[in-house]
Amino acid sequence: MKKDEYQPRIYRHWVEGKDLVGFNVAEKETDLYIRAASNLTKKARRLMLKYRGQIERYIERSPAFRTSLEPVSVPANAPAIIKDMAAAGQKCGVGPMAAVAGAIAEYVGRELLEFSPEIIVENGGDIFLKILKTRVVGIYAGQSPLTGKIGLEIRPEDTPLGVCTSSGTVGHSLSFGRADAAVAIAKSAALADAAATAIGNRVTKPGDINQALEFARGIEGLRGVVIITGSDIGAWGELKLRETSL
Numbered sequence: 001m002k003k004d005e006y007q008p009r010i011y012r013h014w015v016e017g018k019d020l021v022g023f024n025v026a027e028k029e030t031d032l033y034i035r036a037a038s039n040l041t042k043k044a045r046r047l048m049l050k051y052r053g054q055i056e057r058y059i060e061r062s063p064a065f066r067t068s069l070e071p072v073s074v075p076a077n078a079p080a081i082i083k084d085m086a087a088a089g090q091k092c093g094v095g096p097m098a099a100v101a102g103a104i105a106e107y108v109g110r111e112l113l114e115f116s117p118e119i120i121v122e123n124g125g126d127i128f129l130k131i132l133k134t135r136v137v138g139i140y141a142g143q144s145p146l147t148g149k150i151g152l153e154i155r156p157e158d159t160p161l162g163v164c165t166s167s168g169t170v171g172h173s174l175s176f177g178r179a180d181a182a183v184a185i186a187k188s189a190a191l192a193d194a195a196a197t198a199i200g201n202r203v204t205k206p207g208d209i210n211q212a213l214e215f216a217r218g219i220e221g222l223r224g225v226v227i228i229t230g231s232d233i234g235a236w237g238e239l240k241l242r243e244t245s246l
Contacts, residue, residue, distance in 0.1 A: 003244060020118060027052060030104055032123050033172075036116035043115060047108045054079040055100065068095040070203075081107050083192075088194035091219055094201075101126040102164045102193025110160065126164040128189040131156045138244050139164050141181035141228040150233075151244040152185070152226070158238075161223075162189025166200035179203035184216070185227040195222050203227055209234035 009139035025045040032053055035042055058078060059066045065074070065082070071090040074082050080087045081103050088099040101123040109121040109128040120129045127137065131154065138151040154161060166182045182200035186192040195216065202212040213236045216225040224237025235241060 005199050028103075030123065032105065032108065034108075034112070034117075034122075035120040036112060037118060038116060040115055041162045044112060045106060047103065048109050051081055051107045054081055055085075055192035057103075058082050066097055068097075070094055070095060071209065084188065085147045085152040085194075087191040088188065091191060091221065092194040093200045094194050097196075098197040099194040100192075102162050102189035106160075106162060106189035107168055110217055113160075125167070126162070126189065126193050128162055128239065129154065130160040136242050136244060137215065139181055139183055139226060139228065140165070142167060144180040144228050145231050146228050146233060147180075149244060151242050152183070153240040160187065162186050162192035164189060164192035164196045166193075166196035178205065178235070179227055179229050180213075181226070181228040182212070183228075184222060185224045186222050188221060191219075191221050195225070199225055199227065203229055206230060208230035214240050 006235050015173065020037065021039050022033065022035045022100060023041045024041050025032050027048060030048055032044065032048060053062060071093060072086055074086045078179050080089040083097040085103050089096040093102040105121040105126055105128040109119045112119050113130055118130060118132050120127065134153060134155050136151040136153055138148060152163060164184050167180060179200045182196050182203065184192040184195035184199060199216050201240045202208060202215055209227050209229065209232060213225065213234050214229055216222055216236060224239035226233065226235045
């Protein structure tokens with residue numbers, strides 16, 4: 001399947017959470033699949049529009065924020081989500097929009113915690129979660145034979161947490177690499193998103209995995225990373241891989 005062809009988001013159900021209520025809210029490029037203790041669709045949509053609006057209005061004033069592939073500086077009075085995206089880009093050496101999906105997932109998810117003790121927000125393969133019991137996040141790696149075979153065990157005491165994925169072979173997001181999956185874990189979902197992009201950009205063949213892992217070690221605040229290219233896999237950091245049957 002070509003990268004720009006439609007691909008069903010089957011990975012949306014690859015986070016253990018059948019005991020939670022699932023619902024979807026979407027606006028333009030933002031498409032959130034959320035699981036919570038109850039259906040919070042109206043609240044989630046309001047929050048999604050709130051943070052999309054902040055980003056859109058900032059881009060109107062500073063168009064380079066959307067187009068830059070390099071880190072950018074933002075003023076001290078910028079909205080918090082804008083400052084988090086810019087900071088994530090600075091740490092990872094990428095443009096701030098590399099963090100947009102993770103940032104929106106986190107900002108919506110954190111506010112929804114007022115209404116649900118557990119929240120899982122997925123936004124195009126980028127996840128923010130706060131959980132009360134150990135759950136497994138399956139890793140979707142396109143045509144790799146490892147797709148659906150391994151996952152990350154996430155413990156409640158390690159959350160809130162961002163688990164974000166970049167791919168050079170799946171989806172429409174910009175990537176300069178060919179990794180089937182570059183998964184980054186951080187307390188900040190914006191940082192995890194930017195890191196996944198930066199790490200994935202460095203993998204064009206299996207032989208690049210070790211160099212990309214070394215780069216990941218240098219990103220302040222990153223807790224761990226998993227890279228999959230075909231049948232090859234590399235991992236580093238505070239993470240526990242589990243066999244899955246998703």
